[in-house]
Amino acid sequence: MANPIITLENVTRTFQVKRQVIRAVDDVSLSVCEGEIMCLVGESGCGKTTTGKMIAGVLPISSGKILYRHQSIDMLRSDDYKKYRLAVQMIHQDPYASLNPAHTIFQIIAAPLRHHGFTRDEAHTQARVRELLQLVDLTPPEDFLDKFPHQLSGGQRQRVSIARALTVNPSFIVADEAVSMVDVSIRISLLNTLTKLKNAMGLAVLFITHDLALAKYFAWEGRIGVMYLGRLVELAPAHELVESPKHPYTQVLLSAIPEADPEVTRRKKHIQLRSMDVPSLLRLPTGCAFHPRCPAFMGEVCEKVRPELMPADGAMVACHLVNRKT
Ligand code: SF4
Numbered sequence: 001m002a003n004p005i006i007t008l009e010n011v012t013r014t015f016q017v018k019r020q021v022i023r024a025v026d027d028v029s030l031s032v033c034e035g036e037i038m039c040l041v042g043e044s045g046c047g048k049t050t051t052g053k054m055i056a057g058v059l060p061i062s063s064g065k066i067l068y069r070h071q072s073i074d075m076l077r078s079d080d081y082k083k084y085r086l087a088v089q090m091i092h093q094d095p096y097a098s099l100n101p102a103h104t105i106f107q108i109i110a111a112p113l114r115h116h117g118f119t120r121d122e123a124h125t126q127a128r129v130r131e132l133l134q135l136v137d138l139t140p141p142e143d144f145l146d147k148f149p150h151q152l153s154g155g156q157r158q159r160v161s162i163a164r165a166l167t168v169n170p171s172f173i174v175a176d177e178a179v180s181m182v183d184v185s186i187r188i189s190l191l192n193t194l195t196k197l198k199n200a201m202g203l204a205v206l207f208i209t210h211d212l213a214l215a216k217y218f219a220w221e222g223r224i225g226v227m228y229l230g231r232l233v234e235l236a237p238a239h240e241l242v243e244s245p246k247h248p249y250t251q252v253l254l255s256a257i258p259e260a261d262p263e264v265t266r267r268k269k270h271i272q273l274r275s276m277d278v279p280s281l282l283r284l285p286t287g288c289a290f291h292p293r294c295p296a297f298m299g300e301v302c303e304k305v306r307p308e309l310m311p312a313d314g315a316m317v318a319c320h321l322v323n324r325k326t
Contacts, residue, residue, distance in 0.1 A: 002033035004070070005172050005204050006055055006088065011064035013050050022281040024050045026230040027064070029309070032204050034171065037195075037222030039207045039215035039238070041253070043278060046227040048208045052174040055206060056090040086116065089165035093177035095157035099149040105160055106145040109133070112167040132163040135200075137193050155186035159193065166197070172204045180209065191218045213257045216242050226250050229281060229289040236315030246317045248296040271295055288320065296321050 013025040025047040032038050040048040053059035054066060057073065066073050068084040076084055092098040099108055109129045112118070119125040133141035136159040149157055158178060165173060175194065179187040195218070198205055209215050215224050216238060224242075225235040226249060234247040245251045248271075255271040273293045279285050285292050291302040301320050309318040317323065 004031040007067040042227035
């Protein structure tokens with residue numbers, strides 16, 4: 001495996017809700033290597049955004065360990081911790097809220113360049129801002145420099161957010177539902193820009209989405225991790241996960257993706273869940289948390305014993321049915 005930039009070892013994050021403790025992320029372990037694309041997918045509340053925030057250092061972990069280039073981030077001294085915080089940048093879901101409405105695009109992008117000393121003088125700052133706007137396909141840059149965020153479309157604002165993240169020469173981008181608030185027609189073009197940047201700059205990208213179809217498109221060369229109620233239930237190379245999904249939850253998600261050809265969609269076998277209700281994190285089911293909904297439910301073992309993430313034919317899967325076969 002290539003060199004991991006970020007490694008999670010048994011990471012858990014709990015929150016206190018009405019005198020109860022919920023485990024938003026529960027015992028998650030994974031690595032993301034240099035230049036790699038990894039997608040985390042799952043329904044709302046599965047812990048994918050919390051995982052992304054912990055990786056980016058904006059939310060502390062409750063237990064476990066996060067390693068940045070093999071060193072625990074808790075043990076990093078101030079200079080190294082600053083390097084880690086600059087190297088790992090986050091692009092947020094909402095391009096409307098994440099940009100200061102009172103600043104021009106030039107000011108938004110120039111501020112981190114100046115603050116972190118990435119430019120020598122004003123001429124260098126001016127040139128670098130133009131270069132970054134071009135990199136994210138906001139061309140010609142002169143058309144955008146003096147505009148305010150409200151004068152741009154959602155897709156253009158998200159490109160500004162990406163340009164701002166690139167100001168500090170990161171090696172890892174956490175893109176949290178980064179295209180979900182823009183029009184469908186713009187999504188693919190934004191994903192193509194991210195792919196271009198990844199290839200040009202050797203960036204690793206953790207792409208967080210509830211949309212497995214988007215994950216499939218974006219991470220075809222990378223890996224996909226599927227989360228359910230705080231736990232990682234399947235992790236595999238994207239093509240393998242899509243062509244041969246092993247966990248029943250992954251199979252359900254894939255069966256719900258519409259195909260380009262309506263006839264193929266009509267013929268596609270839609271897997272029925274046993275229940276449509278997603279259990280609350282406040283009252284997690286015992287054993288396998290997916291058991292009340294699982295179409296492959298096997299009775300007592302699923303109800304009572306929590307399945308661990310284990311190797312299964314090139315993937316990692318947490319399911320008694322799969323783990324029994326391998
Ligand atoms: Fe379904 Fe049992 Fe596998 Fe859970 S462990 S996904 S309930 S078969």
